[in-house]
Amino acid sequence: MVWSRPPRVVKPVTLWVVHNILVVNPGSTSTKLSVFADGISTSSDVIRHDAATLRVCRTLWDQFDLRWQAVHAWAASNARQLDAIAAMGGLFRPLTGGTYAVNERMLKDARANLQGEHASNLGCALAHRLAGEYGCPAYVVDPVSVDELEPLARYSGHPAIERRGLSHALNIHAAARRAALQLGTPLEESRVIVAHLGGGISVAPVKGGRIIDVNDASSDGPFSPERTGGLPLQRFLDLCFSGSYSEHDLRTLVMGRGGLVAYLGTNSAMEVERRIAAGDDFAREVYQAMAYQISKEIGAMATVLAGSVHAIVLAGGLAGSAMLVGWIGDRVKFIAPILVYPGEDEMGAMAQAALRVIRGETQPLEY
Numbered sequence: 001m002v003w004s005r006p007p008r009v010v011k012p013v014t015l016w017v018v019h020n021i022l023v024v025n026p027g028s029t030s031t032k033l034s035v036f037a038d039g040i041s042t043s044s045d046v047i048r049h050d051a052a053t054l055r056v057c058r059t060l061w062d063q064f065d066l067r068w069q070a071v072h073a074w075a076a077s078n079a080r081q082l083d084a085i086a087a088m089g090g091l092f093r094p095l096t097g098g099t100y101a102v103n104e105r106m107l108k109d110a111r112a113n114l115q116g117e118h119a120s121n122l123g124c125a126l127a128h129r130l131a132g133e134y135g136c137p138a139y140v141v142d143p144v145s146v147d148e149l150e151p152l153a154r155y156s157g158h159p160a161i162e163r164r165g166l167s168h169a170l171n172i173h174a175a176a177r178r179a180a181l182q183l184g185t186p187l188e189e190s191r192v193i194v195a196h197l198g199g200g201i202s203v204a205p206v207k208g209g210r211i212i213d214v215n216d217a218s219s220d221g222p223f224s225p226e227r228t229g230g231l232p233l234q235r236f237l238d239l240c241f242s243g244s245y246s247e248h249d250l251r252t253l254v255m256g257r258g259g260l261v262a263y264l265g266t267n268s269a270m271e272v273e274r275r276i277a278a279g280d281d282f283a284r285e286v287y288q289a290m291a292y293q294i295s296k297e298i299g300a301m302a303t304v305l306a307g308s309v310h311a312i313v314l315a316g317g318l319a320g321s322a323m324l325v326g327w328i329g330d331r332v333k334f335i336a337p338i339l340v341y342p343g344e345d346e347m348g349a350m351a352q353a354a355l356r357v358i359r360g361e362t363q364p365l366e367y
Helices: 051-056 060-078 104-111 119-134 169-183 233-240 247-254 259-264 269-277 281-304 322-332 346-358
Strands: 020-026 030-037 040-048 084-088 099-101 138-141 191-197 201-207 311-316 338-342
Touching: 020 060, 020 119, 020 346, 030 060, 030 346, 040 060, 040 346, 051 060, 060 119, 084 119, 084 346, 099 346, 104 119, 119 138, 138 346, 169 191, 169 201, 169 311, 169 338, 169 346, 191 281, 201 281, 233 247, 259 269, 259 281, 269 281, 269 322, 281 322, 311 322, 322 338
Parallel strands: 020 084, 084 138, 191 311, 311 338
Antiparallel strands: 020 030, 030 040, 099 138, 191 201
């Protein structure tokens, strides 16, 4: 009898495919760029645009060619093969949160500055043009115009003015997901208040991953490093009709030259804290007042969740200020535990969202 060995079973080798994503984030005077390999940043840069050159541009979209040249040159030096481009979304039509494929309708609305002129409107167009060169899809993630407000939150007090859901939605959603993971609570069941603390401040009750209410950081809520937040209306109307201010002056007063800039002449929290350390009592009082207003807004948003709050999340650049976070914590810790996520990982959040689409974990939404 001849014995033979059974055939050898060769197990297939699974090759791990690395997905490369370029992220574009236009700001008022700069454009942030990063390349991510499976969610890990491999190169990044902040391109500073010459302020004098930008001032020559009459409109936001007059800046497009200038920014495109800078973005295109950086991509050529830092990215060979790309699987997707992800960009900061702008002031589009009101929509739910998620990852949207860039299409012609989106580009048209961005160019029309549909809900206002903001540098983020350029993101989808820069991504679309880059995607055409690299032969890959272009996406925007959680645009500024994400509007998930519940019906009662839309009432302003007059039917001529409806409250809108404009906010720092990208960072708010990312912080809410991170908090749910840390708390061990499914996102769909989570109830958190997220305060995005940056140049503008957005405070939002996030229920089941949805921003069900939020202050409009350009005209409402706490004052911030360079914005007034909500103002006493009758006194503001007096300014409007005083003859001392043009429309441009008033818009700049509210957004750009308000808040810490108006009181202290700086938008730098580090500078304010330096003054406080040197014994400047007025700087201390102004900084405390900002913490006071943030705390009031958090308390108000706790009522939206009927007091059932799993956590209060402080995120954004100013969340790195131990002084500010301490003052806020003293006032709101009775509501819920406080989680602090300093900084803004907007680039990483966009890369992760695009990666989830590439891997088939979520589907891109149609604008």
